[in-house]
Amino acid sequence: MNASRTLATAARVLTQLRHDRRTIALLLLIPVVMITLLHFVFDASPQTFDSIGASLLGIFPLITMFLVTSIATLRERTSGTLERLLAMPLAKADLIAGYALAFGALAVVQSALATGFSLWLLDLDVVGSPWLLLLIALLDALLGTALGLFVSAFAASEFQAVQFMPAVIFPQLLLCGLFTPRDTMQPVLEAISNVLPMSYAVDGMNEVLRHTDITVTFIRDATIVATCALLVLTLGAATLRRRTA
């Protein structure tokens, strides 16, 4: 692995995005619009908005980065640039870290915008530090990038890649505690939700929502999400093959 190659890759991915203003606009604006919509949906019960809104701030980066990464790496595979790059002195870790860095940076901007907007304009009531919300959002974005990279290896086309979104993300969305607390679910589902990373992303957000200090649970949740992201990134690296049939 080589830091210059990683940075060059991240810069290249961001330059590609810079040529695609519409995607950037959509990435940055949709979370803000959705959270505003949610604010008015729960017009009568601001407390519900607090808990769902905080969870959503963690879920947005996960979903958008999942989509962006799975399509971007799929394009890299189908256009032949991946094969070309892997025939060059580029470590797989350089490529993956480059992508993670670029999309992580984008996620920071996206989350900062959505979090700032929710806290100061929509009166999202969070007891803890907004920086901790951002931290969890960033880790979620990394997890989304990792998952997207991983599933792109199993998608032969953009159609399939997009279908992986409901397959990989929806079950986590249903079980993460967004709709109902996880400990009230049917015990089998609760057990499943215990091994899905998004559950910890939402738990972490809820910790920040309710506690002024960094709690042990928050540290545990953040560590689990980060570890999952690294694990899936490693699995993603294993799907990049220098030699193909």
Next chain:
Amino acid sequence: MMNYSPEHAPPPKGAAITAHDLTVVRGPRTVLRSLDFALPKGRITGLLGPSGCGKTTLMRAVVGTQAKVTGTLEVLGHPAGAAALRPRIGYVTQAPSIYSDLTVRQNLDYFASVLQPGRDHREARHDAVTRAIADVDLTSHESALAGTLSGGQRSRAFLAVALLGTPELLVLDEPTVGLDPVLRRDLWNLFHTLADRGATLLISSHVMDEAERCHRLLLMRGGEILAEDTPDALRSRTHSATVEEAFLHLVDDANSRQETPR
């Protein structure tokens, strides 16, 4: 172009690529069958044959992107695919693999920083990119998005990527497809300049008139090597006027040998 004499420089000693019993299986098919050949250094070897005969698979094996390669294949003194070879080989695939949402220069800048990373090499990279763009005659289009280029311009931009870092071996899979005659001539002149500077080139084509411009030819058919020689020797051996005729002659020979029961 017919008056070009490929035999003007003595080849440097040694082989750039040696294959022994090289076999490649793709799915149920054996694409390359026990090939034996040696390609001299500093020369242009043309790889010719009908489509589907295994040219691309052979090139991918040399570059090290082909799976399920058996036998021995040595490239520049290393087993094919060795990490040490990656900076020393330039590879052009049939479909141009560049980022369509980057400009020509941005594409080359990125590939250059993979080949020669670090701030210290910034200037050297810039010069290498400028030279590569000039070599393929795209200077006027360097700020155009690759996606907006014509087919021929795209393949030239991709060729420029392979020229970065002055590789010792260039593997070019049909680099002149879809180009007009003037550009084709210019590119072949460039290939000869590169060979004169000491690079080894392996160029596939199914345009037989390009064969005349190679130092050596490797004629393939059905995953096997039909002949390996200089264009002159092939023509005189088969009493043909052109390489195309010689190739057809060799194919007919091979067919009749197959049809005759032993």
